[in-house]
Amino acid sequence: MPRLHALGDAALLCELPAPATLVQQQRIWALANEALQWPAVHEALPGMNNLTLLFDPTQIDASELEMQVLAAWPQLTMAALEGRTIEIPVAYGGEHGPDLADVAAHTGLPPEEVVRRHAAAEYVVYLLGFLPGFAFMGGLPPELATPRRAEPRVAVPARSVGIGGAQTGVYPLVSPGGWQLIGRTPLAMFDPAADEPTLLRPGDRVRFVVESVQT
Helix, strand or coil: CCEEEECCCCEEEEECCCCCCHHHHHHHHHHHHHHCCCCCEEEEEEECCEEEEEECCCCCCHHHHHHHHHHHHHHCCCCCCCCCEEEEEEEEEHHHCCCHHHHHHHHCCCHHHHHHHHHHCCEEEEEECCCCCCEEEECCCHHHCECCCCCCEEEECCCEEEEEECEEEECCCCEEECCEEEEECCCCCECCCCCCCECCCCCCEEEEEEEEEEC
């Protein structure tokens, strides 16, 4: 059962215990779909292992909404979003992936093997957050998990592919960041002028394709 916390008088946070898994994220999506059918709930914001429900306090208070969530939870049907399969080409290592050697050293694998395993996996987009178009994905092979840098960079180049703990992702914009950078893609992850501004959306399946490797 989720842990429930009121956030002020018009929002309810529903949290699941770590670790984040696809099954748990599907429960989050299912709860979001269910809650949006309730008259008092006007927005559902999925996060990593959590969901925030924004509601009208003139129609329902937080304690009543908590009871509604707990009653609905055991009846939920897993929501497997109809995601697309997106291939993202990556130039690994060298100037595009300055931390590839550090990831290799941490994992005890040769850099080429880190690249092979990173590109061999299939990832699922759990949610978008942090930056417009930044996808939090599950599916990183556990042996590639690497702690974030002790000293974050002030400016990570846009389209950099990184590993942060047990996750991988692509920075859509230039921004500060502490993930280990292993490559870069030529694809734009966020284009505010496009009909669909973000390349990825929740439920998509992602494959990284090796474009080049420099060690």
